[in-house]
Amino acid sequence: MSGEILFLAHRIPFPADRGDKIRSSRILAALGALAPVHVGTFAENAVDLASKRELAAHSASHCLVRRSKSLALAGLEALGSGHPVSIPAFASARLHRWVAKTLRERPISAIFVFSSQMAQYIPHDFPGRVVMDFVDVDSAKFEEYALTARQPLRTLYRREARLLAKWERDVHRRASVSLLVTVEEAALFSRRLDLAQVRDAKVAVMGNGIDADSFDPANVGSAQIIGADEGPHIVFVGQMDYPPNVSAAVRFATRILPLIAADMRGARFHVVGRAPTAAVRALDGRDGCTVHGEVADVRPWLAAADLVIAPLIIARGIQNKVLEAMAMARPVLVSPQAATGIAGCDGIHFAIADSDDEFATRAIALLRSPEERTRIGQAARDFVIAHHGWTEALAQLPRLVGIASSEARDAA
Template structure:
């Protein structure tokens, strides 16, 4: 194997959100195989401050701050016929650096993390191309187009349609296309107009069970000392599926729980909460924390971690993190997708608000049952969801051509 060029739509440092956690561990695994050159974007001051960490792992790198406004990306997309997802991540500077990197170094493989970055693979690149789509984003936008409100639903329907074409193009361009779960891989296969000539596999997300170890985390004092059950939801809080899930708890689930437990509190923990969530802060048992230095103390203090997502692609890191922290987790079938844990043993799955409310009350009232579920959840993560175990197939994916030549 020669060197690897790793393309990512966000810098894999710090690993503090779902996509960055996955790209972080993938990058570390790739760097352990061969020298890696990294081209990626940063969006925040924290992203740009993490460049020193990128320097330590990459043989060379290019970090470009993404500042293009979404409305401008939308106009460019309309003019070009491309998905907004691509035009939002178009950069002449990044494209120029990639061309120089390919000319200067012996790059054997381009590893594309997330479909937005497939546009940077040159048509004449003769090496191996591996694409980690993570999720079938086009299906997500199609769902937004059905469930959303006008005019956003019209925009999302278009995005789903044109993004599906780009995903299929990448599947045919790549030597291997990776999805985050077998369910997601099967969904992607079913959506291909011409499946012949594609190779698709799944690499599931892992979890750092040593980092998310309840024995090493001090529970958040304000939750730990509060009266009544403490419910916690974590995530990027300007992400539409997370917003919908939080609103579901606020309007449907929490009021029913508070009829039985008037002191019950719902904590929304995660960066960039939108205004319609912030408006509820301090009212009716709701606390919106926004960005926090560490979510682990909130998880450690939670009586129940809840994830009632109605739109979910791939595997939810928030669920695995709560399970690793030995907390009882209540989640929707959508949030459970791709996690082969057992309902009522490792977590509680509830479909619909009445069932969600009923199972929440049971876990709150039956403390021994909840504690046993929490213990089993951590054991499941330790046995089945470590990052080294999840990424074990990666080396074979990266080295497959050489193995074929050796066999010949």
């Protein structure tokens, strides 16, 4: 064996029910097949804490810290330290002590860091490999938030973007390799580095996958869960306290759905996802819109949809929600931003629309053509199976952490 692995993640990978957790849980499982893995991570709520047993089953040892610091307190600490708010928000003396103890007592040869705020736990004198999975460029996301935010949020977002960009550059210098989820994110990340670092060979792409067996319409019940209304039924799935998802849902309900309803009076819009904000909840009951909130399983909702949409204006990385809908053989109508990182073709594997009018026009055309929806849906599933399996996505992990496949421990 070449040693053991320390895995640091800003959220416990379980339950794997949102985009970042799906990715981190898959990476953790793949690393566990190579060597003993020690996991340091945070829990945000009771559901996370209840997943401690699953975390233990996937790790040789672990430290799970309940993250309870408010953003206001983290912001005050950030002002005093000159750090982006993300750093004190995920600072824990207990986790620092556990990392130091683990590195002292275990033969750790590689540290895999999931999300840049966890890089604060990497010792400066660690001699092994450091794999930094940025996933996407967080600083660019805050720059985009600042473009549409009002004061004082605009100033706060600009500060976070500026300081996160510096943090990302510093962390990259420390890492053996920096991972981004798409070619586009990797190119953006490289452009934002210091000039001496542009085209740095240490920047690599490791994409996301999808479990096409789990997201298989043949394995999902056909019970009608959307309701008795004739429809057509349009579905948006996502974490509904995530600002890009909130703005996408509000955009569709208030600006695009009325254009569709003017041509198709029975059109219904369903927002599915946990923790809807007040802005999202306010859409419930508005002109054919229903906000369902958290559901036990999104697959029946996808299966029941005549059309799945992702009208995101701000989107970083690859959208798992789009891959899941495609795997379910559903026709998906996306913005150009939401299509980034998925090498499918417009009109073949999904449909792309930009302006509100274009979104409405393409939605109406698809909703009026069951044959076209079936054709695109089947092509979408075939594409996901061929290009977005997790085995292929994570094939480079042994090389990244410096453990040859021939050295990997028996996964059993």
